[in-house]
Amino acid sequence: MEWGAVIVAAGRGTRMGAADNKVFLELGGRSLLARSLEAFERCEAVSSVVLVVSAGERKKAAEIVGEEGFRKVAMIVPGGAERQQSVYEGLGALSTDGVLVHDAARPLVTPEQIEACIRAAEEHGASALAVRVKDTIKVSDGNGFIVATPERGLLWGVQTPQAFSRGELMAAHRQASEEGAAATDDAMLLERLGKKVAIVEGDYANIKITTPEDLPIAELLLARRRERESAT
Numbered sequence: 193m194e195w196g197a198v199i200v201a202a203g204r205g206t207r208m209g210a211a212d213n214k215v216f217l218e219l220g221g222r223s224l225l226a227r228s229l230e231a232f233e234r235c236e237a238v239s240s241v242v243l244v245v246s247a248g249e250r251k252k253a254a255e256i257v258g259e260e261g262f263r264k265v266a267m268i269v270p271g272g273a274e275r276q277q278s279v280y281e282g283l284g285a286l287s288t289d290g291v292l293v294h295d296a297a298r299p300l301v302t303p304e305q306i307e308a309c310i311r312a313a314e315e316h317g318a319s320a321l322a323v324r325v326k327d328t329i330k331v332s333d334g335n336g337f338i339v340a341t342p343e344r345g346l347l348w349g350v351q352t353p354q355a356f357s358r359g360e361l362m363a364a365h366r367q368a369s370e371e372g373a374a375a376t377d378d379a380m381l382l383e384r385l386g387k388k389v390a391i392v393e394g395d396y397a398n399i400k401i402t403t404p405e406d407l408p409i410a411e412l413l414l415a416r417r418r419e420r421e422s423a424t
């Protein structure tokens with residue numbers, strides 16, 4: 193199967209509180225967006241990339257793609273108000289049968305993790321990178337009181353990339369939008385239809401840059417990765 197990727201970068205970064213959209217912030221001297229694109233550029237199993245950005249940030253994103261020489265970026269398309277809509281816009285612009293959906297805000301993803309998601313999706317139909325939850329998770333009653341403690345051994349913190357048949361994911365998106373179902377990731381859209389999504393055990397370093405303390409943590413993780421690479 194031919195694989196393409198939709199990389200979503202059309203958020204506002206409200207929780208980061210920076211003047212700019214967080215995907216343009218720098219990590220180790222390069223933007224988060226460039227680092228995410230680089231991982232897909234280096235993954236041989238991915239043939240093309242659709243980048244989803246806010247209409248007002250298209251020029252800035254195109255400059256990064258041009259300057260960094262990302263040859264796989266076939267199209268840059270405008271996103272929507274929510275991540276779910278941004279992903280759907282990207283899916284429509286891609287032509288491959290298989291699709292990986294990735295947050296530009298996860299700049300520490302590796303080509304090996306992308307490849308592992310593809311392999312699992314080819315075997316099971318769909319897959320998502322995830323890590324075992326380390327904390328004990330509580331369910332609240334919505335009013336500040338704990339009502340339940342799910343069994344930790346069954347809990348996973350889901351990340352991106354997530355890999356799907358593009359046609360199947362597009363159909364799931366259309367159905368969710370007809371039924372007014374909102375989803376914070378794409379696997380959710382298949383789960384609600386009773387379809388299987390395989391878990392690919394990932395790495396705690398593939399963090400999503402969401403709030404200001406995430407950036408120095410990502411700098412440390414990047415430095416640790418560089419040390420390991422130079423030691424091998």
Ligand SMILES: Nc1ccn([C@@H]2O[C@H](COP(=O)(O)OP(=O)(O)OP(=O)(O)O)[C@@H](O)[C@H]2O)c(=O)n1
Pocket residue numbers: 200201202203204205206207208214215244271272273274275276278279294295296297298400401402
């Ligand atoms: N309308 C949106 C919202 C989010 N995203 C993208 O989805 C990814 C994950 O979203 P999140 O971390 O929530 O980013 P933001 O929406 O930018 O952050 P915030 O919720 O703090 O505003 C990011 O790469 C973001 O750019 C998007 O493409 N379109």
Ligand SMILES: C[C@](O)(CO)[C@H](O)COP(=O)(O)O
Pocket residue numbers: 275295349350351352376377378400
């Ligand atoms: C898709 C995701 O990265 C999975 O962890 C995440 O849900 C997206 O972030 P958001 O903050 O929910 O938009």
